[in-house]
Amino acid sequence: MTSVLNYEPLVLEPRKTAPALTAIQEEILALKRERNAVILAHNYQIEAIQQVADYVGDSLGLSYQAQAAQADVILFCGVHFMAETAKIVNPGRTVLLPDLEAGCSLSDSCPAERLAAYKAANPDVYVVAYINCSAAVKALSDVIVTSGNAMKIVGKVPADREILFVPDQNLGQWVSSKTGRQMRLWPGSCYAHVQFTTSAIEKIRAQFPDAPVVAHPECTQAVRDLADEVCSTELMVKFAKETPADRIIVVTESGMLHRLRKDVPHKTFIAGPTDTCACNDCRFMKMNTIEKVRDALKNMAPQIDLPEDIRTKALAPIQRMLDWSR
Ligand code: 13P
Ligand code: SF4
Numbered sequence: 001m002t003s004v005l006n007y008e009p010l011v012l013e014p015r016k017t018a019p020a021l022t023a024i025q026e027e028i029l030a031l032k033r034e035r036n037a038v039i040l041a042h043n044y045q046i047e048a049i050q051q052v053a054d055y056v057g058d059s060l061g062l063s064y065q066a067q068a069a070q071a072d073v074i075l076f077c078g079v080h081f082m083a084e085t086a087k088i089v090n091p092g093r094t095v096l097l098p099d100l101e102a103g104c105s106l107s108d109s110c111p112a113e114r115l116a117a118y119k120a121a122n123p124d125v126y127v128v129a130y131i132n133c134s135a136a137v138k139a140l141s142d143v144i145v146t147s148g149n150a151m152k153i154v155g156k157v158p159a160d161r162e163i164l165f166v167p168d169q170n171l172g173q174w175v176s177s178k179t180g181r182q183m184r185l186w187p188g189s190c191y192a193h194v195q196f197t198t199s200a201i202e203k204i205r206a207q208f209p210d211a212p213v214v215a216h217p218e219c220t221q222a223v224r225d226l227a228d229e230v231c232s233t234e235l236m237v238k239f240a241k242e243t244p245a246d247r248i249i250v251v252t253e254s255g256m257l258h259r260l261r262k263d264v265p266h267k268t269f270i271a272g273p274t275d276t277c278a279c280n281d282c283r284f285m286k287m288n289t290i291e292k293v294r295d296a297l298k299n300m301a302p303q304i305d306l307p308e309d310i311r312t313k314a315l316a317p318i319q320r321m322l323d324w325s326r
Helices: 023-035 047-052 059-068 080-089 112-121 150-154 169-179 198-207 233-242 256-263 290-299 308-324
Strands: 037-042 055-057 073-077 094-096 126-130 143-145 163-166 183-185 213-215 247-251 268-271
Touching: 023 037, 023 047, 023 290, 037 047, 037 059, 047 256, 047 290, 055 059, 059 073, 059 080, 059 308, 073 080, 073 290, 080 094, 080 308, 126 150, 143 150, 143 308, 150 169, 150 308, 163 169, 169 183, 198 247, 213 233, 233 247, 233 256, 247 256, 256 268
Parallel strands: 037 055, 037 073, 073 094, 126 143, 126 163, 163 183, 213 247, 247 268
Antiparallel strands: none
16 A cells, blocks of 8 residues: 655645735846846746746747847846856857856766766767756767757767767656667766655655646656656646646646646646655755846846857757757
């Protein structure tokens, strides 16, 4: 018999109206007009930030939005590699990140020097890099993928090339199993997504037997195998709209629940639990606060800057991805 969670699950029920904007959110909207800024936010940001953003989405959607942005300033509410990607594709704009310390454990698991050494020892590998990596790693890669387009992009890599997939072994394993393409996997992972366990997911499922489970591919294979659907955060919105179920268990970072509640307002969303907590926050994503968003626009800092040689080398594999995934 499946045992039960020893804490209350986090359940977001449908609600009639979203919270009214606060004074600080109104201040941000005024500053945004004054600075001619656009606010791009990842699905994992807190609700108050998502509410003032011009666009909320996954890494792929955010890359397209950043490239197309016409505003003088891009205020990027996400983590460092995402803001860096915005600067790489749109160098003429000022790119702000509310907290420069907002990094990513996955990105950190593949330092550029180690990848350069690997390539020196294995010069024929074709490097497919998940977008969760630094500009210096992108500059060493052949093509970039996101969780939203990885299968499609890997399908376009010449069949006679051996692929090294960096830095997420879980996403790499998922893509490999879906495409049948053998790949060498870099041993990196997302510290947050690997906290989801089969035992916690089995318990929540027993509590909500009618609710399908949707999981992010950064979860371990054992957790992915329990899910009804595995997809990027943006595709979770599509899944939630299309499934006949009224309640859905969402196995990814908890900010996603706000986006789902906004876009699919008549359904209920249950946070995927870990062994110790009803939901799972990424500590890096949560470094951005509403005060820091306001201060970034006020002070026009912190800004993202990149050496031009790294930027142009990193742009080539990103551009290949954007072209291949249209
Ligand atoms: P998505 O591109 O699916 O939003 O994923 C980004 C991310 O960092 C997941 O941890
Ligand atoms: Fe990185 Fe994981 Fe946080 Fe995504 S959730 S930004 S992969 S640490």
